Amino acid sequence: MNPQNRQLQEIVARAEGEIGQAANLHDLQLVKSRWLGKKSELQGLMKLLGGLPKEERPAFGQRVNQAKSQVGACVRLREETLKEADYLRTLEERRLDITMPGRRRQAGALHPITLATRFIEDVCISMGFEVAEGPDIEDEYHNFDALNTPDDHPARDLSDTFYIEDDVLLRTQTSTVQIRVMETHKPPIRIIAPGRCYRNDNDASHSPVFSQLEALVVDKGVTFADFRDTVDIFTKRVFGEQIESRFRPHFFPFTEPSAELDILCSACKGSGCNVCKGSGWLELGGAGMVDPNVFRACGIDPEVYSGYAFGFGIERVAMLLLGIPDMRMLFENDVRMLRQFRSYKGVHQGSGASS
């Protein structure tokens, strides 16, 4: 074998050795350019071609090219081997272990306030009420003026009411919906209006955002006795048959006479406990016969029609029905608390406030 052939063989052998050692595709790329690139030994041999006798040139050139394609073939082979190994490794890494326990998706649940609202709605619908709605952002007319509230009434104060602009405010009560319904509907009217209300209050038993439910009945010949009876049936259906209700004289600008509506403490059934602070009764909300001035503001003749209204906070009801001790728990949205309440059907027979 002539010395050039031996040199070529030796180069190919070294190249193949290094190619075989390349541990990954990146290394292989470097090895490839070292042995086949412009500055490689094989390329250097090509430059010797000119110095050879004419008759030897073609054969030598051919042999160098053979050597190059041998090295090239070796690179491709290695490349395939490395790619295959990569692929197998990826398969192994991403292997799905079907014996592992699955991750359970948590089902969502309705918020206790929504549960309570729907429950009360169901009770009222069963008593012939329809559900009405009004806007959260109101004007002074619907929140105060039409509700017969004097200009200097403290509730209008900046410290009690969130004003957005002069005449634009966040409603402080759902009584606004009384006006909106009476403006647009002729009696007989029998509606409830659940919704958010806003007041500049924030402590253990008051949140600046809270929910109320308003009820309004207007018709010919509606009496205080109808009122009293309806409220009693309502409270019993919501809180349970044993839960009596009572009216205490009070004042609201938009009702006359007005009353505060109390229910027998649903925790102790009247014997006195820490929920009712020993009195046996819980204050639920406000109530009264619609003031004639309110009828007049809505174009309803108080000589022909009479009616009653009541309203209360839904958070309070949710707390009593579901046995939630602190109002702030309703707004913290701690799922450990929320997931305990998934249904409202028959809540007063179930987990009630007896704890």
Ligand code: PHE
């Ligand atoms: N709107 C009153 C309040 O927020 C409650 C009420 C409603 C009183 C209906 C009388 C009639 O305190």
